[in-house]
Amino acid sequence: MILRRYLTSQVATTTALVLGFLVVMLLGGRLIRYFGIAAEGGLNVGVLFSLIGYNLPYFLELILPLSFFISLMLVFGRLYSDHEMAVINASGISRSQLGRLLIPLGLLLAIAEGWVSFVAKPWGMYRASNIWQEQSMAQVFDLIRPKQFISSGNYHLYVGEIGQRRESLGDVIIVQMAKNQADNRSLTDKSAKKDTLIFAKSATQTLLDNGQIQLNLYQGRRYEIDPASRQYSQVGFDSYRMTLTAPKADESKQLRIEAVSTPALIEVIRGTLDRNRNEAMAELGYRASMPWLMVLALMMALPLSYTRPRQGRWLKLIPAIFIYVASVLVVISLKDSITKGKLPVGSYAVAMVLLTAFALYLNYHERWVARIRLNRKKPDGN
Numbered sequence: 001m002i003l004r005r006y007l008t009s010q011v012a013t014t015t016a017l018v019l020g021f022l023v024v025m026l027l028g029g030r031l032i033r034y035f036g037i038a039a040e041g042g043l044n045v046g047v048l049f050s051l052i053g054y055n056l057p058y059f060l061e062l063i064l065p066l067s068f069f070i071s072l073m074l075v076f077g078r079l080y081s082d083h084e085m086a087v088i089n090a091s092g093i094s095r096s097q098l099g100r101l102l103i104p105l106g107l108l109l110a111i112a113e114g115w116v117s118f119v120a121k122p123w124g125m126y127r128a129s130n131i132w133q134e135q136s137m138a139q140v141f142d143l144i145r146p147k148q149f150i151s152s153g154n155y156h157l158y159v160g161e162i163g164q165r166r167e168s169l170g171d172v173i174i175v176q177m178a179k180n181q182a183d184n185r186s187l188t189d190k191s192a193k194k195d196t197l198i199f200a201k202s203a204t205q206t207l208l209d210n211g212q213i214q215l216n217l218y219q220g221r222r223y224e225i226d227p228a229s230r231q232y233s234q235v236g237f238d239s240y241r242m243t244l245t246a247p248k249a250d251e252s253k254q255l256r257i258e259a260v261s262t263p264a265l266i267e268v269i270r271g272t273l274d275r276n277r278n279e280a281m282a283e284l285g286y287r288a289s290m291p292w293l294m295v296l297a298l299m300m301a302l303p304l305s306y307t308r309p310r311q312g313r314w315l316k317l318i319p320a321i322f323i324y325v326a327s328v329l330v331v332i333s334l335k336d337s338i339t340k341g342k343l344p345v346g347s348y349a350v351a352m353v354l355l356t357a358f359a360l361y362l363n364y365h366e367r368w369v370a371r372i373r374l375n376r377k378k379p380d381g382n
Contacts, residue, residue: 003093004101007075011105014071022063027052047131054128057120058258062328064113065293068106069324072301073317080307096363099302110294117287118262125259169205172217174198174242197223200240214243257283282338285348289331292352299359300324327355 031052038045076098079085088098149158160171176196200220205213217240225232257279260268267273268280304320330351337343 003088003098007098007101008105010075011068011071011102014074015067015109018070018074019060019064019067022067023056023059026059026063027056030055051128051131054124054131057116057124060116061113061121061290064109064116065290065297065328066321066324068109068294069297069301070317070321072102072297073305073320076301076305077307077317080305095302095306099298102298106294106298110291113294114287114291117290121287122259122261125256126261129255129259169203170201172198172200172203172215172220174200174215174217194224194226197225198240198242214241216241262287276339278341279339281345282335285338285345286331286335289348289352293328293331296327296355296359297324299356300327300362303362327358330355 031048034048034051038048076085079088085095089095145159146162147158147160149156155177156175158171158173159169162169174197176198198217198220200217202218204216206216217237219238220240221234221236222240223232223234257265257276260275260280260283262284264273265280265284268275269277269284271277300323301320304316304323307315331348334343334347334351338345338347
């Protein structure tokens with residue numbers, strides 16, 4: 001019991017320290033990049049740390065297993081270098097038994113890794129994409145120049161005059177292309193095929209909390225034009241309100257696959273949502289494989305941390321990290337191949353079985369080789 005508490009506290013503390021170091025290093029690079037974008041006027045400084053926070057689960061998904069593996073290597077390497085492992089083995093506790101003492105911690109971290117992969121990462125990337133959308137729309141209005149057209153998606157905006165502080169616009173022309181109106185409607189709907197042309201004497205703009213930019217148009221006319229028949233309809237208005245962003249009902253088609261929630265991925269695989277099914281299966285299999293990396297970390301660290309007397313605790317650290325990172329890269333590479341349809345989604349299970357077999361070989365090959373040599377030395381008939 002005392003040994004279990006000691007090992008668990010040492011591994012947990014070291015994991016936290018290594019994780020903190022890797023998080024600071026990786027997010028520090030990302031923060032510098034965001035500061036550069038903000039310095040160029042492409043990002044509001046007020047959302048920098050929000051973006052960093054929302055991107056944190058994306059980094060944790062990969063660096064949490066690596067941090068656990070490195071901490072195991074450091075803790076067991078110190079036991080070997082300080083000859084504490086020899087004392088533990090002499091007391092009747094084998095290396096495998098030490099690994100079993102860390103199973104509760106490994107399972108806890110595997111559950112945390114599963115939560116990050118299935119819940120936290122999609123949520124964080126979804127929120128980050130919303131912030132980027134808001135910032136991109138804000139940039140559109142920052143780019144408004146008098147008597148020039150600017151474009152945002154399928155919208156084209158012309159402004160004749162700009163008031164002070166950009167609170168009011170004058171002589172506004174808005175061209176809304178047909179395919180933007182066809183969202184969530186059938187292509188056979190004739191009204192969905194019409195372009196829209198809006199003239200307004202003045203307008204005011206408002207940036208909503210959900211990322212949509214709202215225009216309040218005054219004293220103008222609205223035309224609906226059918227490009228095929230060249231027929232049009234028109235209506236005058238004293239005030240007219242519209243938004244310049246696409247509706248969010250079809251967001252699953254626009255988001256990166258990493259930002260799609262796990263229930264939505266399941267719906268895509270079932271065919272309920274219109275999206276690349278192979279891409280959804282690849283992402284779901286990838287998320288399911290990540291918790292297993294915690295188990296592999298525990299299985300691989302035990303034999304790879306073994307050092308002979310006077311070899312030093314750092315001798316095998318770098319080669320062991322390369323071996324573990326190579327295992328992780330196998331899982332990552334499968335995602336691209338499954339997305340392109342080159343491999344079935346069952347390749348994840350095959351890879352996990354092969355990596356587990358490799359970890360078992362690392363743990364027991366010395367014992368197997370010793371038994372084979374012992375059997376060869378036995379005389380015939382015994």
